[in-house]
Amino acid sequence: MQETMTPEQTFAALVAEGDVVLDKLDECARTVPDKVFIHYGEDDIKLTFAEFKARTDRIAAGLVALGVTEGAPVSVLTRNSLLSALAMFAIWRAGGIFAPVNFNFRGMLLSYQLKDTDPFTLITDPSFAEVLGEVVDDIPLQRLVVHTPHPNDHDRTDDTFGAAFKRLEIVSFESLAASAAPVPNVPRGPFDLANIVYTSGTTGPSKGVLQPFRWMNHYGFQTRQLTSSDDVIYCDLPLYHVGGAFFLLARAVWQGNTVGLWDKFSPNKFWDRIRECGATSCVLLDVMVPYLMSVDPRADDRANTLNKVHMQPFPRNHHEVARRFGFDFVTAGFGQTESGSAFAVVIDQFGDEQGTPAALWRGPSKAEIRARCEAIGRPLLDGAQTLPKGLMGVPNPLFEVAILDEDDNVLPPGQVGQLAFRPRFPGLLLQEYFRKPEATIKVFRTCWFHTGDACKQLDDGSGLYCFVDRMGGFFRVRGENVSSYEVEALIASHAKVRAAAAVPIPAKVGSEEDIAVFVELVTGETLSEDELREHAKRVMPKYMQPAHIRFVPALPVTPTNKVEKYKLKNQILGELNSSAS
Numbered sequence: 295m296q297e298t299m300t301p302e303q304t305f306a307a308l309v310a311e312g313d314v315v316l317d318k319l320d321e322c323a324r325t326v327p328d329k330v331f332i333h334y335g336e337d338d339i340k341l342t343f344a345e346f347k348a349r350t351d352r353i354a355a356g357l358v359a360l361g362v363t364e365g366a367p368v369s370v371l372t373r374n375s376l377l378s379a380l381a382m383f384a385i386w387r388a389g390g391i392f393a394p395v396n397f398n399f400r401g402m403l404l405s406y407q408l409k410d411t412d413p414f415t416l417i418t419d420p421s422f423a424e425v426l427g428e429v430v431d432d433i434p435l436q437r438l439v440v441h442t443p444h445p446n447d448h449d450r451t452d453d454t455f456g457a458a459f460k461r462l463e464i465v466s467f468e469s470l471a472a473s474a475a476p477v478p479n480v481p482r483g484p485f486d487l488a489n490i491v492y493t494s495g496t497t498g499p500s501k502g503v504l505q506p507f508r509w510m511n512h513y514g515f516q517t518r519q520l521t522s523s524d525d526v527i528y529c530d531l532p533l534y535h536v537g538g539a540f541f542l543l544a545r546a547v548w549q550g551n552t553v554g555l556w557d558k559f560s561p562n563k564f565w566d567r568i569r570e571c572g573a574t575s576c577v578l579l580d581v582m583v584p585y586l587m588s589v590d591p592r593a594d595d596r597a598n599t600l601n602k603v604h605m606q607p608f609p610r611n612h613h614e615v616a617r618r619f620g621f622d623f624v625t626a627g628f629g630q631t632e633s634g635s636a637f638a639v640v641i642d643q644f645g646d647e648q649g650t651p652a653a654l655w656r657g658p659s660k661a662e663i664r665a666r667c668e669a670i671g672r673p674l675l676d677g678a679q680t681l682p683k684g685l686m687g688v689p690n691p692l693f694e695v696a697i698l699d700e701d702d703n704v705l706p707p708g709q710v711g712q713l714a715f716r717p718r719f720p721g722l723l724l725q726e727y728f729r730k731p732e733a734t735i736k737v738f739r740t741c742w743f744h745t746g747d748a749c750k751q752l753d754d755g756s757g758l759y760c761f762v763d764r765m766g767g768f769f770r771v772r773g774e775n776v777s778s779y780e781v782e783a784l785i786a787s788h789a790k791v792r793a794a795a796a797v798p799i800p801a802k803v804g805s806e807e808d809i810a811v812f813v814e815l816v817t818g819e820t821l822s823e824d825e826l827r828e829h830a831k832r833v834m835p836k837y838m839q840p841a842h843i844r845f846v847p848a849l850p851v852t853p854t855n856k857v858e859k860y861k862l863k864n865q866i867l868g869e870l871n872s873s874a875s
Contacts, residue, residue: 639687
């Protein structure tokens, strides 16, 4: 019987693998220089580790020549995942802080983040000329670095940065990549800041999460234990999210993996892409699963290379999905922009059978994966058994974990409370919320990091934990964390709206949520639903736009003037259930 690693042994292994992503890229460029690192499927571009390092070194030199200094935020706004990847590594190499921007943002959301970050520069492309033109007079930005796609590129556009941008210095991204300046040599350590990634604010604007380099090492560490250099990672998640940028793309340099990279998920092209890059590992988020399952079954559904698939949130039909497509192992867990990967579980969907055809198998064998699960203390469950809803698995041994009541008392197994963490070692959690000391103090009160999520430990002695719900204030829509505060503020920015309340309801497709908004108008004003939807289209990204809008004479409130959202949620659910019956 193999002994499970202690927390101290786990931490030693984490540090031994290397805390700094740039060092790991350099190592790959030395040891496997000719191996393909990025397979960018959108334009059929393949970059080896040596080519990727050389290109990002040149861009980094150009950024330093432009004036980027150590610790300076550099924002990136683009749908082009290759551009994001190049910019990300170049910013780190230049000593800057990578600050990605959600490419769905516009108006108030975009303006707020760029003002809050106040980056040295923004790296973008001409497709964002219109949305940036709407806010350029409201932000302190001094310069743009603009990538111009080639005529045959998939994202070629005729848009340009016109007169509205005349006060800004505009620099060609391609000129940075051609820089002859010396490659910067900025020492990077585990506690140096790498990223500012914004997460939804529940009672105020979104907060920038400051992540040190060790945070990225820790985020991918547990998943790396189940893979090897032979694995190919598929990534179609946006690189403004930690999942795409760090869990998938950056993780690859620790083992020298090839990454099949696309700009967005496509249910129609998914399997062609998997075949094109030979992916063995991917992430399926919520609605991706029903999209793939909606296609009529084929006799060759299992004739693909995927053998390790992470599903988030963990769907009830995981076993049906895995058996259909031959996913030998399905993983689940709990991840956050602040806390990284703090829970994990592996589900063995085939036992001693082989789901993935033997001729297509790459990466550790099934026996090796089982042995590694035992060594790192990760439970290996039988996919055929009934598993609880919201399964997250067991805690990462690098953390202490507790379920807390509203007074921060620790609750026993079986009781629902707020999930909280204490790191056993330094550099594993966010360093702080950017320029928000009060929010930082609040989330770390009583020396616990409070996740804002309601969870429980099962009382069956298994040691497993389950996600129950969010504590309130934000919800999950189309793979995005959506802040009720931001939805309400954007709806209420219409001159005829006095107040708005947003509540989550079960989505029509998938296991996430749709948004219902209740609107109270200014006294004497009238407004149609169509007019309000047009306003929503102008000020918020598509995923944030409400599925349901209801006008009410007045929002229900408590004696202390807090909106009683449970009443609104019951109202819309009752209405929808009635119409469906």
